[in-house]
Amino acid sequence: xxxxxxxxxxxxxxxxxxxxxxxxxxxxxxxxxxxxxxxxxxxxxxxxxxxxxxxxxxxxxxxxxxxxxxxxxxxxxxxxxxxxxxxxxxxxxxxxxxxxxxxxxxxxxxxxxxxxxxxxxxxxxxxxxxxxxxxxxxxxxxxxxxxxxxxxxxxxxxxxxxxxxxxxxxxxxxxxxxxxxxxxxxxxxxxxxxxxxxxxxxxxxxxxxxxxxxxxxxxxxxxxxxxxxxxxxxxxxxxxxxxxxxxxxxxxxxxxxxxxxxxxxxxxxxxxxxxxxxxxxxxxxxxxxxxxxxxxxxxxxxxxxxxxxxxxxxxxxxxxxxxxxxxxxxxxxxxxxxxxxxxxxxxxxxxxxxxxxxxxxxxxxxxxxxxxxxxxxxxxxxxxxxxxxxxxxxxxxxxxxxxxxxxxxxxxxxxxxxxxxxxxxxxxxxxxxxxxxxxxxxxxxxxxxxxxxxxxxxxxxxxxxxxxxxxxxxxxxxxxxxxxxxxxxxxxxxxxxxxxxxxxxxxxxxxxxxxxxxxxxxxxxxxxxxxxxxxxxxxxxxxxxxxxxxxx
Amino acid sequence: xxxxxxxxxxxxxxxxxxxxxxxxxxxxxxxxxxxxxxxxxxxxxxxxxxxxxxxxxxxxxxxxxxxxxxxxxxxxxxxxxxxxxxxxxxxxxxxxxxxxxxxxxxxxxxxxxxxxxxxxxxxxxxxxxxxxxxxxxxxxxxxxxxxxxxxxxxxxxxxxxxxxxxxxxxxxxxxxxxxxxxxxxxxxxxxxxxxxxxxxxxxxxxxxxxxxxxxxxxxxxxxxxxxxxxxxxxxxxxxxxxxxxxxxxxxxxxxxxxxxxxxxxxxxxxxxxxxxxxxxxxxxxxxxxxxxxxxxxxxxxxxxxxxxxxxxxxxxxxxxxxxxxxxxxxxxxxxxxxxxxxxxxxxxxxxx
Numbered sequence: 001x002x003x004x005x006x007x008x009x010x011x012x013x014x015x016x017x018x019x020x021x022x023x024x025x026x027x028x029x030x031x032x033x034x035x036x037x038x039x040x041x042x043x044x045x046x047x048x049x050x051x052x053x054x055x056x057x058x059x060x061x062x063x064x065x066x067x068x069x070x071x072x073x074x075x076x077x078x079x080x081x082x083x084x085x086x087x088x089x090x091x092x093x094x095x096x097x098x099x100x101x102x103x104x105x106x107x108x109x110x111x112x113x114x115x116x117x118x119x120x121x122x123x124x125x126x127x128x129x130x131x132x133x134x135x136x137x138x139x140x141x142x143x144x145x146x147x148x149x150x151x152x153x154x155x156x157x158x159x160x161x162x163x164x165x166x167x168x169x170x171x172x173x174x175x176x177x178x179x180x181x182x183x184x185x186x187x188x189x190x191x192x193x194x195x196x197x198x199x200x201x202x203x204x205x206x207x208x209x210x211x212x213x214x215x216x217x218x219x220x221x222x223x224x225x226x227x228x229x230x231x232x233x234x235x236x237x238x239x240x241x242x243x244x245x246x247x248x249x250x251x252x253x254x255x256x257x258x259x260x261x262x263x264x265x266x267x268x269x270x271x272x273x274x275x276x277x278x279x280x281x282x283x284x285x286x287x288x289x290x291x292x293x294x295x296x297x298x299x300x301x302x303x304x305x306x307x308x309x310x311x312x313x314x315x316x317x318x319x320x321x322x323x324x325x326x327x328x329x330x331x332x333x334x335x336x337x338x339x340x341x342x343x344x345x346x347x348x349x350x351x352x353x354x355x356x357x358x359x360x361x362x363x364x365x366x367x368x369x370x371x372x373x374x375x376x377x378x379x380x381x382x383x384x385x386x387x388x389x390x391x392x393x394x395x396x397x398x399x400x401x402x403x404x405x406x407x408x409x410x411x412x413x414x415x416x417x418x419x420x421x422x423x424x425x426x427x428x429x430x431x432x433x434x435x436x437x438x439x440x441x442x443x444x445x446x447x448x449x450x451x452x453x454x455x456x457x458x459x460x461x462x463x464x465x466x467x468x469x470x471x472x473x474x475x476x477x478x479x480x481x482x483x484x485x486x487x488x489x490x491x492x493x494x495x496x497x498x499x500x501x502x503x504x505x506x507x508x509x510x511x512x513x514x515x516x517x518x519x520x521x522x523x524x525x526x527x528x529x530x531x532x533x534x535x536x537x538x539x540x541x542x543x544x545x546x547x548x549x550x551x552x
Numbered sequence: 553x554x555x556x557x558x559x560x561x562x563x564x565x566x567x568x569x570x571x572x573x574x575x576x577x578x579x580x581x582x583x584x585x586x587x588x589x590x591x592x593x594x595x596x597x598x599x600x601x602x603x604x605x606x607x608x609x610x611x612x613x614x615x616x617x618x619x620x621x622x623x624x625x626x627x628x629x630x631x632x633x634x635x636x637x638x639x640x641x642x643x644x645x646x647x648x649x650x651x652x653x654x655x656x657x658x659x660x661x662x663x664x665x666x667x668x669x670x671x672x673x674x675x676x677x678x679x680x681x682x683x684x685x686x687x688x689x690x691x692x693x694x695x696x697x698x699x700x701x702x703x704x705x706x707x708x709x710x711x712x713x714x715x716x717x718x719x720x721x722x723x724x725x726x727x728x729x730x731x732x733x734x735x736x737x738x739x740x741x742x743x744x745x746x747x748x749x750x751x752x753x754x755x756x757x758x759x760x761x762x763x764x765x766x767x768x769x770x771x772x773x774x775x776x777x778x779x780x781x782x783x784x785x786x787x788x789x790x791x792x793x794x795x796x797x798x799x800x801x802x803x804x805x806x807x808x809x810x811x812x813x814x815x816x817x818x819x820x821x822x823x824x825x826x827x828x829x830x831x832x833x834x835x836x837x838x839x840x841x842x843x844x845x846x847x848x849x850x851x852x853x854x855x856x857x858x859x860x861x862x863x864x865x866x867x868x869x870x871x872x873x874x875x876x877x878x879x880x881x882x883x884x885x886x887x888x889x890x891x892x893x894x895x896x897x898x899x900x901x902x903x904x
Contacts, residue, residue: 037659054899121792219744219781222903232746232904235648236891237655238678246652330811332791339812350621406652413656421664501649505614505641515646516621521784521804522811 019377019393026433027400030411031254034403037414038247045241049248058224059252062208065142065225069207072146074199077153078192080307084154085161086188089304096158097542098311103151103487104537105319106494106514107212109530112523113318114144115216116325123321126334137221141214145207147314152206153199155442155487159480160195194268201264201398202441205257209404211497226253227404234406250407257402258395265395319534326527344528347520350513357536360510363424363499364492367431368439371488372481374432375439397440400433405497408434413502422504430498435488442484443477486541493537609845612639613837616654616665618647619829623709623862624669630858631849638842647671647749654679662836666843669708669831669850672749674756676830677888680704686833686840692851695868699881700828707828708850709864709872712879713754713783715818716790716805717797725797727821728764731772738776741786741798746895746904748782750801753827755894756887757880769901779902791815803863806873823880828867 039046049055080099084092102110117123118132125131134140169191173183189196211227218228226249233246324335326344333339350356378394400408412430413421420426458468474481499509510533517529617624621644628640643653643665650670657663663684670676679685685704693706700707715731717724725731731740743751758764778795780786786798787805791813802824805817831850833843849855853869860871887894 033659054896120794215747215781219747219904220778222779222899224904228904231648232895234652234655235747235749236675236895237648237651238675239891240655240678241892243652243655330791330808330813331788332793332808332813332815406648410652410656413653414659417656417660497649500645501653503643505643512644516644519620519646520807521782521787521801522807523784523788524811 015377015381016393019381022374022377023393023396026429026436027396030408030415030433031399031403033414034247034407034411035251035254037244037410038251040247041241041244045244046248049245050252054224055229055245055249058226058229058249061138061223062226062253063256065138065145065214066204066207068142069145069149070200070204072142073149073203073207074153074196076146076150077155077199077203078157078196080150080154081157081161082184082188083303083307085158087300087303089300089307091304091308095304095307095311098308098315099151099154100541101151101311101315101319101538102148103490104534104541105148106496106530106533107148107210108216108496108518109322109534110148110318111144111213111216112325112527112530113322114140116321117318123317123324123335136217138218138223140217141223141225144213144217145210148210148213149203149206152487153203155483156199156202157192157195159442159483160192162479197264197268198441198444201261202401202438204260205398205402205437208256209253209402211404211406230404231406234410246407246410250403250411253402253404253407254399257399261398261402262395265391265398322527322530322534325524326531328524331523344522344524345532347522347525348517348529348532350516352508352516353510353513356508356510356513359424359507360493360499361540363427363431363509364489366428367435367492368485368489370428370432371435371439372443372485374436375441375443375484376481378436378440379444394440394444398437401435401437403434405434405495406501409498409501412498422507424507427499427502427507427509430502431492431495434495434498435491438491439484439488442487443480490537490541494533608637609635609839609842610637611839611842612641613666613839613842613846614641614643614664615667615669615846616643616650616663617669618645618650618671618675619669619708620862623859623864626858626862627850627855630854631846634849634854635842635845638845640846647675651675658684663834666834666837666839667831667846668705668834669829671711671829672753672827673702673705673707673830673884674752674887674891675749676705676832677702677884680832681888684835686835686837686844688833688844690844690848690851692848692853692868696851697867700826700867702830702884705830705832706847706851707867708831708855709829709859709866710875710879711750711827711829712802712865712875713750713757713799713825713827714802714805715797715820716787716800717816717818718790718793718795719814719816721796724816725818728758728768728799731777731797731799732768732775734775736775736796738778739796740772740775740777741789741795742772742777742779743783743786743799744779744781744902744904745898750783750827751799752891752895753882754799754825755898756884756890757825757882759894760882760886761880766897766901769898773901779904787813787815802865802873806863817876819875819877821877823878824875826875826879826881828881829864 050059080095083089084096084099089095105113114135115122119125119135120131122131132140169187170183173187174180178186209227211231214223214225215228215231218225230246230249233242233249237243237246325331327340327342328335329339329341329343378397381393403411409430412426412433416426416429420429454472455468458472463471493510496511496514500511500515503509503512514526514529514533517525520526615624615628624642624644628642632638632640643650645653647670654663654665654668657665668676668679668685676685680702687703690706693701696707700710715725715728725733725736730736743754745752745755755769758768759766778789780789783800783804786795786800787808789795790798790800791808797818802817805815808815809817831847833840833847837843850859851868856866856869857871860866860869863872865872865875
């Protein structure tokens with residue numbers, strides 16, 4: 001205990017300045033420049049903007065929709081994590097792949113797919129005369145964002161279950177006579193609390209800065225959020241006052257993130273510190289089987305079927321709707337074979353597609369590869385040091401993720417446009433600033449509960465620090481590290497707004513091609529491009545996902 | 553026993569950080585390394601110092617534009633053929649991204665483009681008001697109708713706001729006011745002026761047009777009209793049968809009709825709302841000679857023909873889709889500077 005404390009302090013002394021410098025460079029300076037714009041016209045303008053009833057309404061809308069999304073996505077993600085990691089359902093590998101599928105879709109594809117599947121004149125309307133009431137409006141926004149965010153929550157909670165939670169305690173509870181429900185309530189869920197809170201934070205921030213979904217589903221209902229309002233301000237930013245208003249709204253998002261994430265992180269640190277001693281020594285062992293009786297097996301089959309049905313309705317049908325749109329000659333024609341064509345795919349493959357794809361893959365891989373050590377750095381500081389310092393750093397990293405892409409890109413341009421303009425490096429800086437928190441939160445849950453005793457034992461047997469981490473820590477962490485890599489890679493790959501603002505003549509990314517297709521105004525072409533993108537991403541990401549699981 | 557760990561873990565972290573920094577530098581190098589023209593264009597030895605060079609454009613020009621990629625590509629390629637000495641760098645993005653990029657440029661030293669080519673007059677006028685655009689008369693500008701140009705920016709092509717209706721909706725609306733008919737109740741789609749510049753131009757037009765004004769939007773709302781994000785979303789909604797009719801851009805309706813969507817384009821009896829897509833040279837451009845050459849080429853016969861070839865109505869000359877009736881325009885000068893007010897009044901009716 002004392003030795004570990006000393007080690008933690010030594011690591012702190014050296015790592016904390018490094019983390020602080022990187023945070024200042026990647027996130028602090030850009031946000032400071034953005035705040036400079038926001039406050040540029042003085043506090044009176046800030047006050048007048050925030051008290052404008054429409055702006056205030058948009059802020060309120062963002063808050064309550066994001067809070068609901070966080071609750072829905074996290075409870076759904078947690079339930080799914082328990083199902084995949086503890087219940088021993090039939091077809092678990094397929095369930096995992098199905099859960100990850102929404103992550104492959106850029107948000108604009110998801111929103112588009114839902115309107116095609118469940119909107120007026122959508123698939124279900126045409127086939128059965130049923131449409132989803134309220135799809136255009138706040139309910140639709142909450143539902144679609146929750147479906148998009150649930151895999152993030154699942155990854156965090158399942159990562160915690162797979163790599164660190166000690167089944168010994170659960171077995172002990174069962175052996176002592178507790179039923180599965182009691183064990184879940186008194187052992188598993190309390191142990192999962194840090195991961196669940198982490199998931200709540202990530203999904204809230206994900207929802208509050210989402211733009212594509214509220215823009216498509218909110219506009220017809222006259223429902224504005226901070227991000228849609230900010231984008232409209234940016235569109236009018238030839239008028240300096242509109243640019244300042246966009247800056248003020250971005251600053252509001254930063255403040256909201258601080259208000260929500262700060263206290264959550266402080267609480268998390270307290271909990272993690274309190275529990276390290278109590279549960280140290282887990283082996284990251286595989287899950288216990290649970291009840292094996294005939295009754296249990298039937299319940300498991302029903303549960304698996306329920307998850308499968310949810311997958312079909314929430315993910316597969318919207319994607320099929322996109323595919324059908326892409327295959328149909330023109331919008332408004334029935335999606336039957338007589339109207340099918342591949343011409344839309346030809347139109348979607350702009351001459352720049354190949355180069356842009358290569359650039360995007362390079363950038364996404366670089367971002368994911370750099371974000372992981374950056375995230376681990378913060379996780380080590382916050383999880384091990386038990387001091388406020390690591391905690392503040394961790395919260396600070398979240399601010400980049402809290403900003404919508406357009407605002408963060410403006411911030412990065414303001415800060416570094418002078419000397420990195422038009423280079424891939426400036427896009428990479430923006431990706432690191434945006435996704436650092438995502439990587440950190442993906443690995444943190446596991447890292448915090450790395451079995452300290454095992455590491456100490458290795459060190460006591462003469463292993464160096466690195467050897468101990470490599471032989472004991474890394475194998476236990478691999479699933480969540482790889483999951484973190486994949487998540488950052490995917491987010492970076494289908495990020496549209498930031499790179500469309502930051503790219504230069506020789507650094508066009510996929511976003512440029514996608515936005516070109518959208519500006520052609522033909523949804524069949526946009527759909528074809530979306531199908532190509534999702535297909536490509538699936539080819540890249542799904543093998544990685546299976547690999548991550550196979551290694552646990 | 554913790555002694556050996558300290559240097560090791562520290563070295564490890566440091567080497568990771570070094571790798572990250574190294575990667576950044578490599579990325580910076582690969583994207584800017586192959587292209588030396590950019591720095592040389594900012595120092596611009598050609599145009600300003602040597603009077604004799606002023607006649608022959610050279611160096612590099614950077615174009616910021618929100619015009620469709622195919623159109624920009626065609627015109628830029630044509631310009632390169634006409635002026636092989638000039639390198640043209642293009643930054644193309646939707647209006648909001650272009651405006652945001654210019655705004656950040658202005659926060660850090662000035663617009664880094666030599667030419668701006670945007671979608672509608674309202675999105676370029678504020679730059680003219682701030683004295684950021686060059687006031688001059690391109691030789692070809694004389695042929696442009698006065699309604700489609702200003703002192704600093706000039707129309708290149710026309711976008712027309714028209715009515716779109718479902719093919720089976722007959723007789724259907726013939727003019728804007730018919731969108732208020734009882735049989736179109738809950739079945740009209742309109743684009744959101746907060747998102748789409750063209751929709752804002754329509755808002756400016758109706759605000760000024762006799763007998764319309766804001767009450768027109770109020771009546772649309774009372775008749776159950778739905779706002780969607782863009783004119784394309786209106787076209788799609790009508791094609792799918794979600795709406796019976798709506799307000800959209802002629803180009804959007806034509807694209808869908810060409811591919812077989814069951815819709816019809818209705819040229820409003822009182823005239824389509826014509827929106828010109830303006831181009832301007834940036835006053836502070838270090839390569840004003842090159843910038844002016846590009847603007848002039850776009851307005852000239854060959855430039856206009858290239859624009860027509862990509863499916864747009866050129867502002868002068870033949871080619872492209874012909875207008876099917878009269879074209880009306882808002883008094884742009886009166887609309888400049890009232891964007892915020894008009895949008896607020898619109899949002900009071902339709903929300904957003």
